[in-house]
Structure formats: structure tokens, C-alpha cells
Amino acid sequence: MARVTLQTIADQVGVSRMTVSNAFSRPDQLSAELREKILAAAEELGYAGPDPSARALARGTTGAVGVLLTDSLRNAFADEVATTFLGAIAEELRPTGLALTLLSASERPEMIPARDVPMDGALVYSCNTQSTAVDWLRRRKLPLVFVDQAPWPGVPSINIDDRSGARLAAQHLVDLGHRRIDIVTTSILGPKGIVDDPISAADGHVVRQRMLGWLDALHEAGIEPTVFQEWHSDEGSGKESANEAAGILLDKPQRPTAILCFSDVIAYGVVQAASARGLIVPDDLSVVGFDDNPLAQRMRPALTTVRQDVAAKGHAAAAALTSAIERSRTGATTRVRHVLLPTELVVRDSTAEPPSTP
Amino acid sequence: MARVTLQTIADQVGVSRMTVSNAFSRPDQLSAELREKILAAAEELGYAGPDPSARALARGTTGAVGVLLTDSLRNAFADEVATTFLGAIAEELRPTGLALTLLSASERPEMIPARDVPMDGALVYSCNTQSTAVDWLRRRKLPLVFVDQAPWPGVPSINIDDRSGARLAAQHLVDLGHRRIDIVTTSILGPKGIVDDPISAADGHVVRQRMLGWLDALHEAGIEPTVFQEWHSDEGSGKESANEAAGILLDKPQRPTAILCFSDVIAYGVVQAASARGLIVPDDLSVVGFDDNPLAQRMRPALTTVRQDVAAKGHAAAAALTSAIERSRTGATTRVRHVLLPTELVVRDSTAEPPSTP
DNA sequence: CTTATGTACTATACCGATAAAGAACGAAAT
DNA sequence: ATTTCGTTCTTTATCGGTATAGTACATAAG
Numbered sequence: 001m002a003r004v005t006l007q008t009i010a011d012q013v014g015v016s017r018m019t020v021s022n023a024f025s026r027p028d029q030l031s032a033e034l035r036e037k038i039l040a041a042a043e044e045l046g047y048a049g050p051d052p053s054a055r056a057l058a059r060g061t062t063g064a065v066g067v068l069l070t071d072s073l074r075n076a077f078a079d080e081v082a083t084t085f086l087g088a089i090a091e092e093l094r095p096t097g098l099a100l101t102l103l104s105a106s107e108r109p110e111m112i113p114a115r116d117v118p119m120d121g122a123l124v125y126s127c128n129t130q131s132t133a134v135d136w137l138r139r140r141k142l143p144l145v146f147v148d149q150a151p152w153p154g155v156p157s158i159n160i161d162d163r164s165g166a167r168l169a170a171q172h173l174v175d176l177g178h179r180r181i182d183i184v185t186t187s188i189l190g191p192k193g194i195v196d197d198p199i200s201a202a203d204g205h206v207v208r209q210r211m212l213g214w215l216d217a218l219h220e221a222g223i224e225p226t227v228f229q230e231w232h233s234d235e236g237s238g239k240e241s242a243n244e245a246a247g248i249l250l251d252k253p254q255r256p257t258a259i260l261c262f263s264d265v266i267a268y269g270v271v272q273a274a275s276a277r278g279l280i281v282p283d284d285l286s287v288v289g290f291d292d293n294p295l296a297q298r299m300r301p302a303l304t305t306v307r308q309d310v311a312a313k314g315h316a317a318a319a320a321l322t323s324a325i326e327r328s329r330t331g332a333t334t335r336v337r338h339v340l341l342p343t344e345l346v347v348r349d350s351t352a353e354p355p356s357t358p
Numbered sequence: 359m360a361r362v363t364l365q366t367i368a369d370q371v372g373v374s375r376m377t378v379s380n381a382f383s384r385p386d387q388l389s390a391e392l393r394e395k396i397l398a399a400a401e402e403l404g405y406a407g408p409d410p411s412a413r414a415l416a417r418g419t420t421g422a423v424g425v426l427l428t429d430s431l432r433n434a435f436a437d438e439v440a441t442t443f444l445g446a447i448a449e450e451l452r453p454t455g456l457a458l459t460l461l462s463a464s465e466r467p468e469m470i471p472a473r474d475v476p477m478d479g480a481l482v483y484s485c486n487t488q489s490t491a492v493d494w495l496r497r498r499k500l501p502l503v504f505v506d507q508a509p510w511p512g513v514p515s516i517n518i519d520d521r522s523g524a525r526l527a528a529q530h531l532v533d534l535g536h537r538r539i540d541i542v543t544t545s546i547l548g549p550k551g552i553v554d555d556p557i558s559a560a561d562g563h564v565v566r567q568r569m570l571g572w573l574d575a576l577h578e579a580g581i582e583p584t585v586f587q588e589w590h591s592d593e594g595s596g597k598e599s600a601n602e603a604a605g606i607l608l609d610k611p612q613r614p615t616a617i618l619c620f621s622d623v624i625a626y627g628v629v630q631a632a633s634a635r636g637l638i639v640p641d642d643l644s645v646v647g648f649d650d651n652p653l654a655q656r657m658r659p660a661l662t663t664v665r666q667d668v669a670a671k672g673h674a675a676a677a678a679l680t681s682a683i684e685r686s687r688t689g690a691t692t693r694v695r696h697v698l699l700p701t702e703l704v705v706r707d708s709t710a711e712p713p714s715t716p
Numbered sequence: 717c718t719t720a721t722g723t724a725c726t727a728t729a730c731c732g733a734t735a736a737a738g739a740a741c742g743a744a745a746t
Numbered sequence: 747a748t749t750t751c752g753t754t755c756t757t758t759a760t761c762g763g764t765a766t767a768g769t770a771c772a773t774a775a776g
Contacts, residue, residue, distance in 0.1 A: 003762090005761090005762055005763080006762070006763065007762085015725075015726085016725070016726050016727080017726095017762095017763085018725080018726065018727080018764080018765095019724085019725060019726075021762095021763065021764065022724095022725085022764095025763095025764080026764095029723095029724075029725085030723095030724060030725070031723085031724065031725095034724085034725090046497070048473070048494065048497035048498045048499070049473055049474075049494075049497075049498075050762075050763060050764090051415075051761085051762050051763065052473075052474050052475055052476040052477075053411065053414040053415045053418075053420060053476045053761085053762080053763090054415050054731090054761070054762035054763040054764090055474070055762080055763055055764075056411040056414065056415075056476055056731095056763090057409075057411045057412050057414075057415045057731050057732065057733080057761090057762080057763070057764090058730085058731055058762080058763045058764040058765080059731085059763085059764065059765090060411075060731075060764095062411060062475065062476060063469060063471065063474045063475050064422075064459055064471075064475050064476075066457070072448070072449070072452065073444075073445065073448030073449070073452070073458070074445045074446075074448055074449040074452075075445075076445075076448075077441045077442065077444050077445030077448065078441070078442075078445055083435045083436070083441050084435065084436075086431075086435050087431065087432045087434075087435030087436055088432075090430070090431030090432055090434075090435065090460065090462065091430070091431070091432040093462075094430065094431070094432075094462055094464060094465060095464075095465050095466070096464075096469075097464035097465070097466050097468075097469030097470070097471065098469075098471075099424070099459050099460060099461055099462070099471040099475045100431070100459065100460045101422055101457050101458065101459040101460075102448065102457060102458045102459075102460070103457055104448065104451075104452055104457070106452060106453075106454075106455035107452060107453050107455070108453070108455050110455075111421060111454075111455030111456075112455070113421065113422075113455065113456075113457040115406070115407050115410075116407075116410050116413070116421050117410055117420065117421050117422050117457045118410040118411045118414055118420060118422075118476055119410075136406065136407075139404070139406035139407075140406045140407075141406070298656065361732090363731095363732055363733080364732070364733065365732085365733095373755075373756085374755070374756050374757080375732095375733085375756095376734080376735095376755080376756065376757080377754085377755060377756075379732095379733065379734065380734095380754095380755085383733095383734080384734095387753090387754075387755085388753090388754060388755070389753085389754065389755095392754085392755090408732080408733060408734090409731085409732050409733065411731085411732080411733090412731070412732035412733035412734090412761090413732080413733055413734075414733090414761095415731090415732080415733070415734090415761050415762065415763085416732080416733045416734040416735080416760085416761055417733085417734065417735090417761090418734095418761075
């Protein structure tokens with residue numbers, strides 16, 4: 001049996017194909033009775049409605065938007081910050097009826113989602129701006145929104161004030177009297193281990209901004225931190241590698257009295273490493289995280305960290321995307337907006353004055 | 359300027375459109391030099407590769423698969439069990455290069471993702487089998503896989519052994535000597551509160567299977583539990599409403615000495631309610647959860663629960679889907695498989711012998 | 717009674733690709 | 747020298763819809 005299409009139904013009912021199309025897509029274009037008749041015939045023939053792919057081609061819209069994530073999706077789902085972000089996007093998208101397509105860097109070159117999957121627009125979340133996937137999206141001239149990435153001319157972006165937040169975190173430690181402050185950060189591609197030039201070693205916009213913020217405050221206080229760059233591993237969100245990183249810093253001859261961390265997850269690892277060495281946080285070592293991951297509240301001691309409103313970021317991102325799509329449809333040419341959401345220092349129990357000189 | 363299509367490039371280079379298509383999609387069909395020339399021309403004209411929608415129509419495949427979730431996506435992302443499941447799917451899908459499209463029940467009737475979004479197949483996760491979204495997917499004759507749903511003839515399904523797991527949980531309490539055992543379960547649509555006929559009140563396959571399992575063991579021991587059905591609220595994964603539910607059970611004249619819970623999240627709420635009343639878990643009240651959510655380990659006391667391997671479920675689901683898609687492509691007609699993954703009782707610190715009669 | 721205005725459909729023309737079969741031509745096999 | 751291929755392109759025929767501009771007829775306005 002051949003496939004049922006609009007034409008099948010049209011023939012059956014004795015009308016033109018276009019009228020059947022209208023029965024489904026523009027009910028006001030035909031009489032109610034005829035529409036009923038057509039719908040009944042469709043039902044009877046087991047027609048499921050206009051084929052989405054064909055419709056997508058003819059209309060130029062697919063009803064789905066993509067979100068491109070650097071990390072393997074596996075990691076994204078294991079990361080509470082990422083899931084909160086995605087959840088907020090989903091929530092914002094819901095009233096629009098758009099589906100959310102998760103784009104991953106696949107392993108085979110003949111199948112590149114960013115290039116091959118039909119969509120109406122995409123969010124680019126914390127990706128290497130040079131990555132090929134981003135490049136494909138841009139070439140397709142899809143409406144895009146960059147999130148946690150370096151603002152790009154012509155592309156709306158949503159960022160948080162990483163630099164200010166990081167500065168606050170570092171200043172907090174300085175104010176408490178710390179002078180030996182080290183940093184555990186992360187890197188996508190860069191070398192693992194202690195780095196000499198932390199700013200140029202920071203690949204990725206967020207990594208760099210936070211580094212700049214920390215150094216703003218530390219340099220002002222005349223402090224030169226040792227910077228350890230961990231490899232954002234594919235497993236376990238790097239809790240272990242942070243553990244290892246902290247180990248190296250803590251075993252230095254001149255042990256730091258405080259450590260600034262790129263994320264709360266890393267901070268967690270650092271606290272563990274400290275505990276393993278019999279160090280008490282915050283008495284012997286102060287630790288500051290970033291993000292205000294739910295984990296930060298659960299930890300013992302509760303973690304001092306820099307809060308970002310991830311849900312707000314997600315909402316803003318989705319809203320920016322829908323409006324970018326709208327704009328590209330109407331051809332309207334509003335000025336591209338670059339949003340910078342605030343960050344805030346949350347002092348909890350993982351920071352204190354440095355121990356009196358031993 | 360008109361849009362760049364295969365034809366534009368064909369004209370520019372002076373070959374047929376088909377040859378240009380082959381240059382992108384079937385490199386072995388033309389000489390290397392010509393291909394280079396075509397690719398260069400495409401690059402120059404700013405062509406991003408074959409239009410995904412057009413290709414989807416012509417080829418009949420889109421490169422994306424859907425996953426339908428009952429819950430609003432917002433909830434799914436807030437639920438560690440769901441995110442683990444999705445993560446496992448993503449991981450299994452990765453080598454195939456398929457993108458994952460999240461389908462939600464949208465609010466507007468003219469835009470129904472399950473009906474309107476192009477995809478090659480879909481996972482149906484813990485949905486009401488009668489829901490309209492599922493119905494659309496079925497009508498479209500898409501390759502489907504049901505997960506945590508009543509097996510359906512002709513549709514591959516992945517389930518866990520909810521009933522056995524629940525029976526083990528209940529038996530565990532019976533073996534400890536409990537005789538007053540109550541249940542806090544959940545319901546999508548059903549009434550909220552104490553229900554008289556728990557089995558018929560259990561909408562949803564999983565809910566019913568677990569209920570059957572609990573009652574298997576309890577009835578065998580001559581125990582008739584009070585069953586409280588909470589409303590799976592849209593907020594906070596029901597921690598609060600579980601709290602409320604537990605309150606009602608614990609304030610009964612004959613207070614239970616143990617409570618069986620539909621999920622670990624509910625169990626968490628129950629423990630909180632108990633604590634609020636000054637009851638010690640497990641001394642005054644034993645509590646058993648379900649799922650072995652990471653939360654179960656974090657809780658104090660650590661929660662006795664029934665473990666399911668959510669990651670395995672996700673892998674199995676994705677694998678079943680890709681093979682179903684493959685099957686529908688080749689027309690092969692393998693027998694449909696219904697997988698039942700094992701569950702296992704994990705005894706931790708939230709269960710103990712009942713308090714000696716006061 | 718002619719002219720506007722709607723309503724209900726139809727005709728035509730794409731949307732941007734791919735599949736399958738055919739043509740042209742040189743190289744290898746008989 | 748003739749047949750048989752294989753390679754490299756081209757031709758033709760869809761894929762299943764939608765937009766836009768008609769056409770036909772009925773009703774209201776002038």
C-alpha cells in the first residue's frame with residue numbers, strides 16, 4: 001500500500017490537494033462541513049497530518065531549536081548547573097511549542113548534527129567559538145544566541161559577570177588576611193598542571209574572565225598565585241582531578257592558606273583533598289567555589305562561592321533566541337543585545353582568617 | 359540576493375545539480391578534482407551544505423530522534439533519575455550521530471511537537487499510554503520504544519522489574535517485624551489523599567506495578583496498608599507534598615512503624631515529616647524508597663531503597679530505538695523485544711526493627 | 717442592474733534536495 | 747575488432763507539502 005499523502009485524501013474526497021492542506025493548516029479557508037468531511041476521510045485512511053519534513057521544507061520552519069553543548073551530553077546531564085540551565089530553557093520554550101534538540105559533537109564526520117539537523121535556531125552554550133560545530137551553525141545563517149561565550153558582533157549573547165564575581169571572591173580572601181592564595185582552574189585543551197602564564201593559558205571565555213577577575217584583586221594586593229589547570233575530564237565532572245590538583249598545591253613547600261576554584265565541583269574536590277591530608281576547612285585552608293551549585297549548600301562545610309542565577313540565564317537565553325528567530329522571520333533589524341547578568345558573593349563556612357603563622 | 363542552493367553552485371561550476379549533490383553526499387561518485395572545484399565554489403558562494411529540511415524530505419531521514427516525557431521538561435531536568443536516564447541515552451546515541459530532541463506537551467494546540475517535529479523515531483518515557491502525544495507518535499508510524507510503560511504489542515519496551523523490587527522492599531519490612539506498614543505513592547491524575555482501592559487508583563504502569571509488588575508481600579503477611587496517594591506536583595519534585603502526605607499518616611491514631619515510598623524523593627519528604635514530629639528514623643519509623651537516586655546515599659540516615667540501574671535502562675532504550683529505526687529502514691521484521699531489567703534491595707540506615715510496643 | 721466585497725475552492729509554481737536509471741567514453745577482456 | 751566493464755556525469759522523476767494568485771458564485775451596496 002502506498003503512503004497516504006494529502007493527494008490520497010484529496011482524491012478520495014474529490015477536492016484539490018490544496019484544500020486538504022488548508023483543512024489541516026488553515027481551517028478558516030474552507031467551510032466547516034467540508035473540513036469535517038476531509039478530516040474524517042483522513043482519519044479513515046490513517047493519515048497522521050502533514051508530513052513534518054515536507055512542511056519544514058515548504059514553510060521554512062521546523063518547530064525545533066537546537067542547543068549546542070561543548071561537553072559530551074553525558075557530562076551535561078551529570079552537571080547540576082547545566083541541567084538547571086537546560087530546564088530553564090525548556091520552561092521558557094514551552095509556551096512557544098518549540099522542541100529542544102540537543103546537539104553533540106558526534107564522532108563520525110559524515111553526520112554532524114550542527115550541520116545536518118533541521119532547526120529554526122540554536123543556542124551555543126559555553127563552546128569553543130572556533131569549534132567546527134559553531135562554524136556550521138553560523139554558516140547556515142541560523143539565528144543564534146551565545147551563552148557563556150565571548151560576545152560576537154551580530155550575535156546576541158547572554159553572559160554572567162564572571163570577572164566581577166571572581167574579583168569579589170579573591171577580594172574576600174584578601175580581606176580575611178590571606179596572602180598565600182592559589183587557584184585551581186580548568187581548561188578544555190590546554191596543558192594540565194601548574195601554568196606560568198595563567199591568562200594566556202585560559203582557553204574559553206569564562207575561564208579567562210574568571211582568571212582576570214581573580215588576578216584583578218590578587219595583583220592589587222601584591223599576591224602572585226600559583227595556578228593549577230586541571231583537565232576537564234570526561235568522567236565524574238572532574239571531582240577526582242580536582243582532588244589531585246589540590247594535592248599538588250597543598251604539598252608545595254609553602255602551602256597556600258586559601259584556594260580559589262573555577263567551580264563548586266572543583267572546590268568539592270579540593271576540600272576532599274584537604275581533608276585527606278588532615279587539614280581542616282576553613283581553619284587550615286579556605287576554599288571558594290563558583291556557580292553556587294546546589295552542591296555548595298550540601299557540602300560540609302557549606303561552601304563560600306560566587307552565585308550566578310543559572311535559571312535566569314536559561315530564561316534569558318531562550319527568550320533571546322525566540323526573539324532572534326522572530327526577527328529573522330520578519331526581517332526586522334533590532335540592535336543585537338549583549339546581556340550581562342550579575343554575580344554575587346555568598347559567604348558560607350569554607351572561608352575564614354588564615355591560620356596564625358605556625 | 360537569492361539563496362544559494364545546489365543549483366547556484368551547479369550553474370557556477372557548469373555541471374549538473376546532481377553532481378554537486380554528489381560532491382557533498384557521495385564523494386565516490388565523482389572525480390576528486392571536480393569535487394574540489396565544486397567544494398571551492400560552494401565555499402566561495404557561502405554555501406553551508408545541503409539544506410537539512412530538503413534533505414530530510416528527499417531522504418526520508420532527519421538525523422534526530424525524539425524523547426517524549428510526561429513531565430514538563432522543567433521537572434525532568436530537576437530529577438536526578440531522569441537526567442541520568444537522558445544522559446545514558448545521549449551517550450548511547452553519540453556514536454550514531456543522532457541528535458536528541460526533547461518533546462514536551464506544549465500549551466498551544468496548533469503546535470504539537472509529537473506531531474509536528476521531524477524525527478526518525480522516538481522514545482516514550484513514562485507517559486500515559488493514552489496521552490495524545492503518544493497517539494500522534496503512533497499514528498506517524500514512527501519507530502518507537504516504550505520505557506517505563508506498559509508493554510504494548512508491536513512496540514519494543516524497556517522496563518525494570520518494579521513489582522519484584524517493591525515486593526522485596528515490603529518483605530524486608532515484614533521480616534524486620536513490622537506490622538503497621540503504610541504506603542506513600544504518587545498519581546498523575548488520580549485523587550490526592552488516602553485511597554481505598556490502591557490498585558485501581560494506580561494510574562500509570564510503574565505506579566501500579568510497584569503497588570502490586572508491595573501488596574504481594576504485605577497481603578501475604580496479612581497486612582492491610584493505608585495508602586496515601588500524592589499528587590505529582592509541578593514543583594520541587596514533590597518533596598513538600600510527600601512531607602504533607604507523611605504528616606497525615608503519622609498523625610493517624612495508630613501510627614505506622616514503617617512507610618514504603620514510591621520514590622526516594624518522596625522518602626526524603628517522609629523522613630523530613632517524621633523529623634519534624636520528633637520521630638527518629640529508623641528507631642521510631644522505618645522508611646524505604648525506590649530508585650536508588652543519588653539522594654538516597656546523601657540522606658541522613660542513608661536510605662534503604664530499591665535500586666534500578668537507570669543508566670542501563672537508558673542505554674538499552676537508545677539501543678532498542680536505533681535498532682528499531684534500522685529495522686524500519688531495511689524492512690526487516692525481527693521479533694519485538696520486551697526487556698525487563700532487574701531491581702535489587704539496598705539496605706541502608708533508614709530501616710530497623712519496629713519500636714517495642716509503647 | 718451594475719459594481720463592490722466576500723467566501724470557498726482550485727491552478728500554478730515553487731521549497732531544495734536525492735534516487736535510480738541512462739549516456740558517453742576510455743580501458744580491459746575475449 | 748568486438749564485447750564488457752567501470753568511471754563519471756546527466757536526465758528524469760519524485761519527496762510531500764505550502765504560498766500566492768486566480769476563478770466562480772453569492773450577497774450587499776450604489
